[in-house]
Amino acid sequence: MLNATLPHYLFTASQSREIDRRTIEETGMDGFTLMEIAGLSAAKHLLGSDINLSHGVYLCGKGNNGGDAMVVARYLLQNEIAATLVFLSGTDNLSPDAQRNLELLQQFDDHHRIEVYESWDTLEQTEHWDFIIDGMLGTGLDSNLRGDYLEAVHWANEQDLPVASMDIPTGLHADTGQLMGACIEADYTFAFGGRKQGLYLEEGPFQTGSVLYCELPFPNSYKARCDTFLLDESWVSLEQARPGRHKYASGVLYLIAGSEGLTGAAMLAARSAWAEGLGAVILVCPRGLLPVYEIGLPSIIKKAVGNKSDDFFKPDHLPEVLDILEEKEGAVLLGPGIGRQDDTVAFINRFLPRNPRNTVIDADGLWALAQWEQWEKPRGSQWILTPHPGELSRFSDKPIKSDAHRLHFVRNFSSRRQLTILSKGMPGIIGTSSGECYLTNYDTRYFSRAGSGDVLAGKVGASLARGRAPDASCAEGLLRGKKKLDHYLTNADDLPEPRDFI
Numbered sequence: 001m002l003n004a005t006l007p008h009y010l011f012t013a014s015q016s017r018e019i020d021r022r023t024i025e026e027t028g029m030d031g032f033t034l035m036e037i038a039g040l041s042a043a044k045h046l047l048g049s050d051i052n053l054s055h056g057v058y059l060c061g062k063g064n065n066g067g068d069a070m071v072v073a074r075y076l077l078q079n080e081i082a083a084t085l086v087f088l089s090g091t092d093n094l095s096p097d098a099q100r101n102l103e104l105l106q107q108f109d110d111h112h113r114i115e116v117y118e119s120w121d122t123l124e125q126t127e128h129w130d131f132i133i134d135g136m137l138g139t140g141l142d143s144n145l146r147g148d149y150l151e152a153v154h155w156a157n158e159q160d161l162p163v164a165s166m167d168i169p170t171g172l173h174a175d176t177g178q179l180m181g182a183c184i185e186a187d188y189t190f191a192f193g194g195r196k197q198g199l200y201l202e203e204g205p206f207q208t209g210s211v212l213y214c215e216l217p218f219p220n221s222y223k224a225r226c227d228t229f230l231l232d233e234s235w236v237s238l239e240q241a242r243p244g245r246h247k248y249a250s251g252v253l254y255l256i257a258g259s260e261g262l263t264g265a266a267m268l269a270a271r272s273a274w275a276e277g278l279g280a281v282i283l284v285c286p287r288g289l290l291p292v293y294e295i296g297l298p299s300i301i302k303k304a305v306g307n308k309s310d311d312f313f314k315p316d317h318l319p320e321v322l323d324i325l326e327e328k329e330g331a332v333l334l335g336p337g338i339g340r341q342d343d344t345v346a347f348i349n350r351f352l353p354r355n356p357r358n359t360v361i362d363a364d365g366l367w368a369l370a371q372w373e374q375w376e377k378p379r380g381s382q383w384i385l386t387p388h389p390g391e392l393s394r395f396s397d398k399p400i401k402s403d404a405h406r407l408h409f410v411r412n413f414s415s416r417r418q419l420t421i422l423s424k425g426m427p428g429i430i431g432t433s434s435g436e437c438y439l440t441n442y443d444t445r446y447f448s449r450a451g452s453g454d455v456l457a458g459k460v461g462a463s464l465a466r467g468r469a470p471d472a473s474c475a476e477g478l479l480r481g482k483k484k485l486d487h488y489l490t491n492a493d494d495l496p497e498p499r500d501f502i
């Protein structure tokens with residue numbers, strides 16, 4: 001089972017507000033102190049960064065997000081770094097903690113390094129600034145940006161200066177990652193007390209720059225209701241293959257895959273699983289395709305079913321396939337390149353209810369499953385479904401139009417059907433039978449070339465065959481690809497190909 005560490009918990013705006021509220025009301029820790037810790041933590045990160053810090057421009061809203069920015073300004077002032085503060089909504093209606101921080105900042109300003117502008121249009125752009133602090137809006141954003149906020153965001157994005165956002169880039173929706181009219185393109189985002197899930201959905205990954213987590217003193221028990229997490233190799237252990245006493249003790253994966261014209265998918269999945277050090281990968285194939293695999297897959301055990309003229313699976317193959325699966329303990333990967341022939345759909349839909357093994361259903365395996373209205377998973381077996389967005393939408397009544405909707409659908413579908421979903425896309429989302437979701441935190445667009453899905457399915461199947469839990473198998477499959485991607489990006493200039501991820 002996956003068990004994320006607290007800095008990898010992802011919150012909605014209302015969950016964040018609830019944690020703030022409980023901390024303030026129940027522990028006696030006040031909002032001013034929380035703001036101080038948030039701002040100090042961001043200031044320390046900035047002081048340790050390679051940004052040239054001599055004079056910053058601070059874009060401040062009237063809420064607590066602006067207050068965070070003023071705490072940063074005060075700590076940088078202590079390091080003799082000047083600040084120009086622009087209050088987009090003036091200084092008459094600041095939140096109480098922001099107001100107090102403005103007064104404190106002025107008290108600290110012995111050498112007149114602070115300038116305050118009460119509105120956007122009074123700002124005189126004559127100074128030389130070397131960084132921008134975005135403290136306009138955080139979790140309090142509740143409508144599209146307009147007027148001066150819109151102008152300030154466009155202005156900040158046009159400057160050739162590093163931008164650091166307090167909590168969330170202004171204009172990014174904290175829950176959905178959608179752009180609210182316009183959005184700050186940050187180089188750094190300081191996530192206070194918990195990362196907001198919108199940082200990782202939809203446009204979020206393209207707006208935040210590096211996200212730096214800043215701890216706040218919230219009791220851990222207040223975070224217990226969190227059900228969305230960020231996948232990260234810092235807390236997901238990738239199990240090393242260990243030699244077994246004999247080949248079948250290191251895990252067996254039965255691969256039911258391939259059809260005429262689509263043997264490449266079966267081969268990629270087989271090689272990918274084999275590369276994970278399994279004892280055996282057993283490819284079950286229609287007999288007519290055996291000569292192709294004999295040449296292409298020398299290390300893989302092949303078990304052919306049917307006649308020499310068969311180049312796709314048919315219902316007649318069912319008894320033979322079930323007999324093969326009886327031979328050894330193991331998991332099943334069904335689908336890569338299996339095709340959509342009517343006979344194959346019929347084969348799959350008769351096979352699945354009789355197959356007691358833990359099973360990954362991928363590609364056209366999912367297509368067949370979606371044709372079968374009353375499908376049910378056999379009791380006791382665990383299923384992982386690995387749909388890309390088109391495949392996922394076949395299980396939904398309504399089109400899935402946004403990542404927030406996809407997250408919601410994946411969570412409900414996997415818990416209602418008691419299975420695990422690996423929803424491919426940017427981000428990749430794992431949904432578990434207990435209603436938890438895990439989001440990827442890297443550029444999955446590198447995997448959007450035909451064949452990467454087969455490689456991923458092979459890795460997920462290999463982990464399942466080694467006995468890992470379904471959610472951990474999905475995480476392991478994804479992160480093995482990420483590890484290869486990181487290696488590739490630092491060592492090569494061209495675009496990686498699917499086989500580079502094997």
Ligand SMILES: NC(=O)C1=CN([C@@H]2O[C@H](COP(=O)(O)OP(=O)(O)OC[C@H]3O[C@@H](n4cnc5c(N)ncnc54)[C@H](O)[C@@H]3O)[C@@H](O)[C@H]2O)[C@@H](O)CC1
Pocket residue numbers: 020030031034035038061062063064065066067068095136137138139140141142143144145146149166167168192193
């Ligand atoms: N105790 C706390 O609550 C803490 C809050 N923190 C900071 O406080 C932020 C949340 O503070 P607030 O709840 O005050 O909210 P914000 O500071 O995000 O903004 C709220 C204000 O913006 C206005 N607003 C909303 N949408 C707007 C739009 N489209 N255009 C213009 N104005 C708009 C609202 O009317 C409200 O006055 C967090 O994101 C974080 O940065 C941190 O200081 C840590 C502790």
Ligand SMILES: Nc1ncnc2c1ncn2[C@@H]1O[C@H](COP(=O)(O)OP(=O)(O)O)[C@@H](O)[C@H]1O
Pocket residue numbers: 363388424425426428440444445447448449450451452453454455456477478479480481482
């Ligand atoms: N290691 C990985 N990490 C994240 N996403 C991945 C990884 N490998 C594959 N993917 C996802 O799988 C998708 C490719 O799968 P798919 O569309 O089914 O293609 P195919 O079956 O043609 O290979 C990619 O666009 C990406 O979203």
Ligand SMILES: [K+]
Pocket residue numbers: 065134135136137138165166167168169170
């Ligand atoms: K902000």
